[in-house]
Amino acid sequence: MPAAHLSVDGISHTYKRGQVRALDNLNFQVEPGEALALVGRSGCGKSTLLHIMAGLMTPTSGKTLIDGRTVSGPSPNWVMMFQKPSLYPWMTVAQNVALGLKFTGRTAEIAKRVPEMLELVELADYADRNVQDLSGGQQQRVALARSLAPKPEVLFLDEPFSALDAFTRNNLQRDVRRIAKELDITLVLVTHDLSEAIIMAERAVVLSANPGQISDIIEIDLDNRDDLRTPEYVAARTRLTKAYEKAAGLDFEARHVNASMPSSHADKNMKPAAADRAAVL
Template identity: 60%
Template sequence: MAGGAHIQTIGVSHTYKGGGAKVLGQIDLEIRPGEALALIGRSGCGKSTLLHILSGLSVPSVGKVLVDGALITEPSPSRIMMFQAPSLYPWMSVEQNVGLGLRFNGKMKEAGHRIPEVLELVELGDYAKRNVQDLSGGQQQRVALARSLALKPDVLLLDEPLSALDAFTRHALQRDIRRICKDLGITLILVTHDINEAVMMADRALVLKADPGDIDAEIAIPIPGGRLPSMQEFSDVRRQLVAAYEAAAGLTMAEAQGFISDKSLNAPAPVERLAAN
C-alpha cells in the first residue's frame, strides 16, 4: 500500500536555550514516503533531539522541517511518537487506553470500528476488556502501538520503546511494527542503540557522530521479505553498520572486537552496551 509522509530537513541545527555547544550541526535529510529509517549513534550525538524535531515536539534553532511540503512548527496527530514507557492508564481497560487519542482529538465516533481494527493489527483482539495492569510488558507496548495507530498517522516515530523488553518479545515487536507500517504505508523513523534492531526494522540507517550531532554515514538495508539475524544478508549489513558506528564514535580496535557476532538474540550486542555508557 502506497502512502506515508515525505519529510525534508533543510539546514537544521539546534542549540538548547541557555547557550552552550550545538547539539545538532547542520542536518539536510530527505525521508521518502513509506520509508523506514533508523537513527543510530552513541549517547549525546543528538539522535533523540533530531527525532523530536521531526515530530514537531521541538523547533530547530536554525533551519526548517517540511512534511509533504508544509512547514512543521508543532506536533500533529498525523505524526505519532512512541516513547520508552508505554504510558498507559493502569485503571483503564485495553480498549479504553487505545481510544484515548481518538477521544482527545474529537474522533470518538470512529472508536466503535477503529479500536477493534487496530487491536487485531497488534494481535490483541481478545484482550479488549482486559485491564492493562494484567498484561506483560510486551503486551503493554502493543497497546501503546494500537493507540498510536488508531489515529491513522502518516508518520510513526519510535524513541526506543522496545529497549526494556526481553530479546524474543523485542524481536517479535520489531518484526510486527515493520510489517504493519509497510502494510499501512506509514513512514517509520526509529532511534536505537541496537544494531540488530536497525537491520531488523529499517530500509536505511543514518549513523550520527557527536559534537555537534551530524550525519556521518548512510547505510542502505536492502533485505527483501522477512528478516532474521541468521541470514547472510543480515550479517553483511550489520558488519557495515558496526564499521560505520565504530568510525563515527571514534572507537578503538580493542573496543570494536566482537561487534559482528550474531550468535544470540539474548545477549545485547557490544555496540548497545558501549553506547549506553
C-alpha cells in the same frame, strides 16, 4: 491516508543558551513508506533530532517538512511512541486505544477503529482487560494501537522496545515493521541496537557527537529480515558497525584484529575504549 515524505532541512540545535551545540546543520530525506533508523553513540543528539522531527521541540534553526508542511508542533498525522507506553492504568485496553481518537475529536470512529487496531496488534481478546494486568510487551502493543488509530502518516519511535526482554523485543520489531508496511506509514526510529536498525529499517543515518552531525547514511537492503545468519545480514551488520564505530571515534579494524588474537595478545593491544566498542555488539 498515504505515507508521507519527510525532509529535514538544515536543522541545528543548541542547549544552555547556545553554549552546547547538540545538532549541527542536518539535512536528509525520508521517502514515503520508508523505514529509517537514527543511530549513534549516547549524546550524539539522535533523540533530540527525533523530538524535533515530531514537533515536540523547536530547533534553534532549520525545519522539518512533512509532505511540504512545516512541522511546528504535535499532530495526529505524525505520532510518537516512547520507551514507556504512558497508558492510563485505571482504563481498559480498549479505552486506552480510543484516546487518540477522542483527543482529535473523532469519537464517531471509535467503535470501528478500536477493534480493528486491537486485531492488528493481536490484542483483540484483551479489549476489556485493565492495562496494568498486561505484560510490558502487551502494553507496548496497546500504545502502538493507540498511535495507529488516528491513521497517522508518520510513526516516530524513541527506543520503544529497549526495556523489553529479547524475545518480546524481536517480535515487536518485526510486527511494527509489518504493520507500517501494511498501513503505508513512514517510520523513523531511534535505537542503540544495530540489529534492531537492520531488522526494521531500509536505511540508517549514523550520527557523530559534539555536535551531532551526519557521519554516514547506510543502505540496508535485505530480502530476509527474519534470519540473522544470512550472508546479507552479516554484511549489512558489518557495514553499519563500521560506520557506527567510525562516527564514535573507534577503530573497527583494530578491534576485529584483536578479537582474532590469543587473549594474551589481545589484552596487550586492546585500546582503552575496548569496553565501549564491545557494547556496540
